[in-house]
Amino acid sequence: MDVMQLQQDGAELCSACGVICGAVGAGRLRIQGAGGNGSHLQPAEGCSSQPQPVGSTDSAGHWGRLRPGSGVRERCVLYIKPEPNRSRSRVVLGALRRGPAAMAMRGPGGAALRRRSGGLAAARRRGPAMAEDAAVRAQAEVVRRLKHDKADPDEIAKEVAKLLEMKAQLGGDEGKHKFVLKTPKGTRDYSPKQMAIRERVFNAIISCFKRHGAEVIDTPVFELKETLTGKYGEDSKLIYDLKDQGGELLSLRYDLTVPFARYLAMNKITNIKRYHIAKVYRRDNPAMTRGRYREFYQCDFDIAGQFDPMIPDAECLKIVHEILSDLQLGDFLVKVNDRRILDGMFAVCGVPDSKFRTICSSVDKLDKVPWEEVRSEMVGEKGLSPEAADHIGEYVQLHGGLELIEQLLQDPKLSQNKLAKEGLGDMKLLFEYLTLFGITGKISFDLSLARGLDYYTGVIFEAVLLQQENEHVEEPVSVGSVAGGGRYDGLVGMFDPKGRKVPCVGVSIGIERIFSILEQRVEASEEKIRTTETQVLVASAQKKLLEERLKLIAELWDAGIKAEVLYKKNPKLLNQLQYCEDTGIPLVAIVGEQELKDGVVKLRVVATREEVNVRRESLVEEIKMRTSCP
Numbered sequence: 127m128d129v130m131q132l133q134q135d136g137a138e139l140c141s142a143c144g145v146i147c148g149a150v151g152a153g154r155l156r157i158q159g160a161g162g163n164g165s166h167l168q169p170a171e172g173c174s175s176q177p178q179p180v181g182s183t184d185s186a187g188h189w190g191r192l193r194p195g196s197g198v199r200e201r202c203v204l205y206i207k208p209e210p211n212r213s214r215s216r217v218v219l220g221a222l223r224r225g226p227a228a229m230a231m232r233g234p235g236g237a238a239l240r241r242r243s244g245g246l247a248a249a250r251r252r253g254p255a256m257a258e259d260a261a262v263r264a265q266a267e268v269v270r271r272l273k274h275d276k277a278d279p280d281e282i283a284k285e286v287a288k289l290l291e292m293k294a295q296l297g298g299d300e301g302k303h304k305f306v307l308k309t310p311k312g313t314r315d316y317s318p319k320q321m322a323i324r325e326r327v328f329n330a331i332i333s334c335f336k337r338h339g340a341e342v343i344d345t346p347v348f349e350l351k352e353t354l355t356g357k358y359g360e361d362s363k364l365i366y367d368l369k370d371q372g373g374e375l376l377s378l379r380y381d382l383t384v385p386f387a388r389y390l391a392m393n394k395i396t397n398i399k400r401y402h403i404a405k406v407y408r409r410d411n412p413a414m415t416r417g418r419y420r421e422f423y424q425c426d427f428d429i430a431g432q433f434d435p436m437i438p439d440a441e442c443l444k445i446v447h448e449i450l451s452d453l454q455l456g457d458f459l460v461k462v463n464d465r466r467i468l469d470g471m472f473a474v475c476g477v478p479d480s481k482f483r484t485i486c487s488s489v490d491k492l493d494k495v496p497w498e499e500v501r502s503e504m505v506g507e508k509g510l511s512p513e514a515a516d517h518i519g520e521y522v523q524l525h526g527g528l529e530l531i532e533q534l535l536q537d538p539k540l541s542q543n544k545l546a547k548e549g550l551g552d553m554k555l556l557f558e559y560l561t562l563f564g565i566t567g568k569i570s571f572d573l574s575l576a577r578g579l580d581y582y583t584g585v586i587f588e589a590v591l592l593q594q595e596n597e598h599v600e601e602p603v604s605v606g607s608v609a610g611g612g613r614y615d616g617l618v619g620m621f622d623p624k625g626r627k628v629p630c631v632g633v634s635i636g637i638e639r640i641f642s643i644l645e646q647r648v649e650a651s652e653e654k655i656r657t658t659e660t661q662v663l664v665a666s667a668q669k670k671l672l673e674e675r676l677k678l679i680a681e682l683w684d685a686g687i688k689a690e691v692l693y694k695k696n697p698k699l700l701n702q703l704q705y706c707e708d709t710g711i712p713l714v715a716i717v718g719e720q721e722l723k724d725g726v727v728k729l730r731v732v733a734t735r736e737e738v739n740v741r742r743e744s745l746v747e748e749i750k751m752r753t754s755c756p
Contacts, residue, residue, distance in 0.1 A: 258296055259304075265289045279363070312410070312420025318657035323644050328403065330452050331425050331635060334445060335401040340427055343400050345385040351375040357384050357617070359483055359580040364408045378407035382426040383581070383614065383632060390430055391621035396628050397431035403637075419638055428632030430618070435552055439585045439613060440559035442633045446589050446609045447565045449635060455608070455643060457592040460568055461525075463575040464553055465582050465612070467534075470546025471573065474539040475517035477510060483580060484508050489522060490576035493590070493606070497522070525572040528557050549584070556585060577612060584613030585631065591643075608636045656710040661688045661753045662729075665702040666717045672696075674717045678727065678742075682715075685746040689715075706732045713749060 269289055272282045296304075309315060316324065354365055354377050366378040379385055382402050390398070403425045410420060427445055429438040443460060450458050468489070472482050488503050497519055504510040504518070524530060531554045540546040553571060560566045577586045589609035611633035619627040648655060664679040666672075672695045682689040690711070692702055699716075706714055716728040716737075726739040729748060740748045 258292070262289070262292045262296060265292055310420070314419065319648075319655050320641075320645060322655050322657045323648060324641060327453065327637065327640060327644065328425075331449055331637070332401070332403070334448050334452065335425075335427050337448075338399070338427070338441065338445060340399045340401040343386075343389065343402055344404065345379070345382070345389055345402070347405065348376045348378050349385055349388070351377045353377075353388050353621075354380055354384055357579075357581055357620070359487060361408075361579065364410055366407045366409055380408060381406050382424050382634070383428070384617065386426070386428060386632075387581075387614070387617040387628075387630070388621050390618045390628055390630075395430070399427075399429050401425070401427045422638040425635040425637050426632055428630055430628050430630045432629055436556045436559055436585075438631050439556055440563060442611060442631055443556075443560060443569065443587060444563050444565060446587070446611075446633055446635075447563075447568055450589060450608065453640060453644075455591055455640065458568060458589055458608070459570055459592055460587055460589045460609075461570050461572040461575045462553070462556070462585065462587045463572055464549035464585050466545040466549030466584060467540075467553070467573070468576060470540055470543035470549065471518065471521050474543055474546070475521070476514040477518070481508065481510060485510060485518075486576045489518070489574060492522060492574040492576075493588075522574040525570050525574070527566060527569070527571060528554065530571055531557065552584065577610060581614045581617045582612045583615045586610075586612035587633075606636075606639065608639050610634055610636070654710070658690075658709060658711075659688050660690045660709065660711045662690075662713040662715050662749050663702060663706050663711050664689055664691045664715050664717065665697070665699060667699045668718055669696040671717055671719075674722060678715065678717055682746065682749070687746060687749055703730075703732070712753060715745065715749075 265285070266289055269282065269285050272285055348368060351365075351367060352375070355362065358365070358380060361380070365380050368376040368378065370376050382404060386400070386402065389395070403423060405421055406424050407421055410418065427442065429441065431438075443462070446460055468486060469482055472485060473479075477485050485504060485508060488500050488508065491500055491503075501515045501519060504515045505512055524534075531550055534540050535547070535550050535554070540550070557566060557569070557571070560569055575586060575588055577588065587610065588607045590607050611631070613629070613631040615627055615629040618630065619625045647653075662682065664675050664682070666675055675691050679689050679691045692705065703714065705711070712732055714730040714732060716730060718728065721728055721739070724739070725742055727742055727745050728737055729740045729745070729752075730737045731752070
């Protein structure tokens with residue numbers, strides 16, 4: 127049991143009985159005591175608990191109990207100790223274990239409570255810091271229970287705000303000794319080895335983007351809150367809001383697409399092919415072992431402008447195919463659908479227009495949970511009729527290629543819906559272009575693909591890994607989708623004062639999930655990863671040659687050679703060679719007295735221990751040739 131002692135300063139005390147307030151459970155209690163058996167505990171306004179009479183009293187103070195109602199989630203025992211000649215009282219709260227029965231106090235002085243808590247004297251010695259810490263834990267439990275019970279979001283937000291405020295108050299001198307040095311939840315540091323893997327992946331992706339003629343842009347890491355509001359549907363609750371002393375309401379960017387649309391509208395750009403690699407932020411419940419974080423990179427490629435249908439869309443899918451093939455992640459599949467087909471499907475299945483987006487977000491979960499759970503959510507939580515849900519279930523099980531598209535174009539219901547017919551016509555054209563690109567073997571038209579973001583208007587797609595092809599990994603790594611995107615023709619118009627639209631289509635590579643796969647593979651295979659690009663170490667075999675080493679390395683640096691030197695005046699040659707082996711440096715340029723006289727440098731290949739004398743003026747070219755450096 128946690129026992130906390132609260133020092134209540136500034137409470138107004140009646141001359142007859144005295145009144146103080148303390149935080150208990152989910153509500154605040156008004157505590158009244160008249161110095162006799164008439165004393166009682168009274169819940170504050172808004173608390174549904176019923177007051178209970180205080181038990182026996184003695185000269186030490188008043189004992190009582192509170193029988194919890196639905197508004198109080200903790201059973202709490204209070205001990206009120208009036209202090210002579212002072213305008214305040216001490217209140218001891220015992221947060222007791224939950225149970226079906228209310229806690230009863232035993233006799234004057236509360237001996238039972240003292241035995242359970244380790245004594246009131248011990249509690250007093252712990253002081254206010256312990257009380258504040260216990261209050262934070264109690265409030266955290268309130269928040270946890272509200273989330274578990276799926277309470278009203280506004281109520282949860284209110285209690286979370288209260289918890290954050292309480293934690294902030296613990297940030298003073300009293301809380302410093304409890305500080306745990308760590309990264310925030312959902313974030314991580316990256317070692318040189320991890321960064322070497324990341325650079326390799328980034329280079330492959332950037333190379334692909336540039337191969338397709340993209341330009342690079344950058345946007346602020348935070349935007350005006352109004353810029354992001356209303357663009358993400360039910361995912362809007364995951365946006366990080368910032369407190370700004372200048373008066374602007376700000377939020378950290380949720381993705382790179384909405385800032386790109388804002389950039390186009392602000393600068394009146396109607397035609398661009400761009401890529402952008404940067405961090406984004408989401409208040410998600412991260413599963414870091416599966417490559418999910420609250421801070422993570424996105425790699426976006428987008429084509430903006432008025433073009434003939436499906437040609438840019440097909441290029442985006444070709445880019446996904448190229449990147450996943452180049453990275454050799456294993457077998458993959460790119461699922462494709464169209465928002466117009468989805469909306470048409472919802473309409474013919476009897477879904478009200480007002481429920482299209484919320485039902486779409488339910489369908490979007492089909493890659494994570496079975497249809498039965500999705501159907502239950504549609505009917506039980508979102509009020510969809512069972513008949514409509516069953517009709518949707520018949521369609522979302524369908525997936526295939528051109529044959530399925532032809533079949534749905536003849537569907538008696540979908541063929542009569544204008545939106546669905548338009549979407550199916552464009553989907554047929556898309557598959558014809560993908561056939562020309564030679565990638566239809568990795569593409570599947572899948573009616574269960576929904577993608578929950580509100581701004582999509584046409585083609586949508588998502589790439590998933592089918593298996594983990596690596597003999598060193600016993601079980602497949604479950605990482606979900608590794609790329610996704612689609613067409614969003616109306617997003618730029620939301621920012622333009624005159625509502626002018628700029629058609630856009632783009633793809634985002636799920637880089638963090640790809641990193642998780644590659645890092646696990648490297649770990650399992652024990653592959654040695656170089657964390658530097660050093661081509662040569664400048665070394666010496668004798669003493670008093672530091673000046674000559676520094677002269678030589680300066681020449682190499684000036685010639686564009688990546689070189690290192692050990693920071694010792696007289697390092698041992700064995701230590702210098704060992705450093706090369708440990709870090710993967712392929713060459714050693716050895717300076718010696720005889721070499722200086724002869725005007726040569728001894729070049730040693732670390733892997734084979736082969737040594738050759740090279741004229742000093744030819745050293746740069748020799749190093750470039752041996753390390754294949756242009």
